[in-house]
Amino acid sequence: MLATQVLKDTYRFWNPNPSDFTSGNLFNKHIAMLETNPNPGQYYYSYWPYGSFGAYSRLTDLQYMTQYAEGSKFESSYKGLQLFMKAWFGFSATLDMGDVPYSEAGMATEGITQPKYDKQADVFAEILSDLQKAEADFAQGTNFDGDIMYGGDVTKWRKLCNAMQLKVIQTMSKQATSEQKARFAAIVNAGNLMTGNDDNFKLVYSDNPNATYPMYNGEERRQNTGVTQLVVNALKNLNDRRLFYFAEPAQAQIDGGLTESDWDAYVGAPSSMAAEQLALNNADGDYSLLNKRYVAFMDNDPMLYFTYSEQCFIIAEAIEEGWVSGDAQQYYQNGVKAQLEYYMNLPHTADYVHGMAIDQNYIDNYFTGAAAYATSGTKEDRLHQIWTQRWLIDFFQGNGGNYPQFLRTGYPVYPLNPSTSLNPDDPTVYPKRWMYPTDEQTKNPVNYQKAIDEQYNGYDGINQVPWYLK
Incomplete structure (x- = not known):
């Protein structure tokens, strides 16, 4: 099923073997590799210091998933899943890189092959909107098939949609508006968590x-x-x-x-x-x-x-x-x-x-x-x-x-020790983001250049500070 495949591709570890799994755990300082050759992830860099829009390719499958469900008792549930997954992909991408395509993401079948990069503030706002809509869809829906995470339990998906809104708003706490803080309080007070x-x-x-x-x-x-x-x-x-x-x-x-x-x-x-x-x-x-x-x-x-x-x-x-x-x-x-x-x-x-x-x-x-x-x-x-x-x-x-x-x-x-940090631009600071995928310079060059010019003064570096951290 499309739902199963999308969930599996999204939530399984990207390369499930002990070497890559330990490497993937280094950035949050829970473990340390005790080997002679330094692992970049331990020292604030990466073997591949780029973000990815790869997850966005799954948006097309999610669209097909909802189309196949039209007219069935599962229609609302799959609509909710589609919106939640888009929000999940967008949240991950914007935290990794900054401004990213969102409003036009996954619209290649409609002829949009060079989506605009939305401002990070707008991405956060649209993610919150999609999570709210997803919660409403799950509320209208019925338990559905193909779900390896919650077994198709729409009640649990509703709670997650609400909880994720809290996380999104708090993640941008430096920039959250009074309306967004009020929405946070309303979700808590409503209690469907x-x-x-x-x-x-x-x-x-x-x-x-x-x-x-x-x-x-x-x-x-x-x-x-x-x-x-x-x-x-x-x-x-x-x-x-x-x-x-x-x-x-x-x-x-x-x-x-x-x-x-x-x-x-x-x-x-x-x-x-x-x-x-x-x-x-x-x-x-x-x-x-x-x-x-x-x-x-x-x-x-x-x-x-x-x-x-x-x-x-x-x-x-x-x-x-x-x-x-x-x-x-x-x-x-x-x-x-x-x-x-x-x-x-x-x-x-x-x-x-x-x-x-x-x-x-x-x-x-x-x-x-x-x-x-x-x-x-x-x-x-x-x-x-x-x-x-x-x-x-x-x-x-x-x-x-x-x-x-x-x-x-x-x-x-x-x-952080500047003498061991592998941060290539400035070993005295923590990296704030990953660079945009290199193929954006050929696939979507105008929007890519506009994004780095407007955010980062033209330099796509890992120490540049995205909006949510300012």
Whole structure:
């Protein structure tokens, strides 16, 4: 079915093998490669520093999908899916590059082969409009076939459409209008949102050889994959047992007499250290490697694209910023609890968590010390707590989702060493975007040139600042 193919092509990891999957996890500083040759993704560059409009080719299939459904009881549902997917593609593209085609995207069959680049502000606005329309279509629809994400459950798709609107508005928080903030509050107050982990938008792996976890059978790669100092220290600070689900103890600490359940046996790798030194230190057993469970099962951890937890943290931040009324502490706690419950109930963990399993008693007593919501601290203190927990959701997910949030908030602070950064234009700054696909210069040259002239003074560079970050 067209719906199945589009969803599979969109949400499966782009090249599901251990080498590429680890590379795809480097930008958000959850893991570090411990190899002599530096991986560009660890040092703020890429083997391919370009964005892509490839997903837009699926818009034609989505149009055919809705045409085939016309007159059937599934018509509204497939219309909703078409609009949601276009919004998803546009959101990804605009965060990657800046101004992008949107209003004229996917219209080649109507003769538009050189679509205009819409201003990023307009792209965000149209994405929000399409998500709102998609939610209305799903509300009119019935459960449908071909859906590998939600099993065709229109109720869950409705909730996701609303939650995604919150994410889109908050992602452009530096530029959000008063009307958009009011819309954010209206969506929260209407309450038709995710209510728990059952609503998580995720890709589930299986023991089907065509649908297995990308890191499966990647032991050789795992032995050169460290959990970062940023992650290990954050989890230690919170007394957060996810550490034992994510990592192995450092061999040097075990050799020194510590046990696998000892917090001090876990040592993170400094992701900005020179690759040669990281490799040498790894040979000495200095760092905690990725947990062995990640390579042991074909049907391993699902890839989380949007979770109830993230929704909670989005709303908690908005309450702190005065966008909507509510109890930020409750949203923060609900978000954390949901993530802890997710790992507590995750299969294939029993023999891999080093005697430090997450259970209900642990969750009930989690919010102490640094994990307790800083009600007597500053707003910045509380936002840092929210942003840290939101960042931890994406540990080894391969979805790349948190980097725009880091660019927006600056927290947690990603390590940057100008002497090891591979950023070719300025090693002292974080890249803000990818360059436009090279073939745009021949396929759509006038609109391409207009976009870089108007946004970036004619230079299509990775450190140029797109509208949503200004």
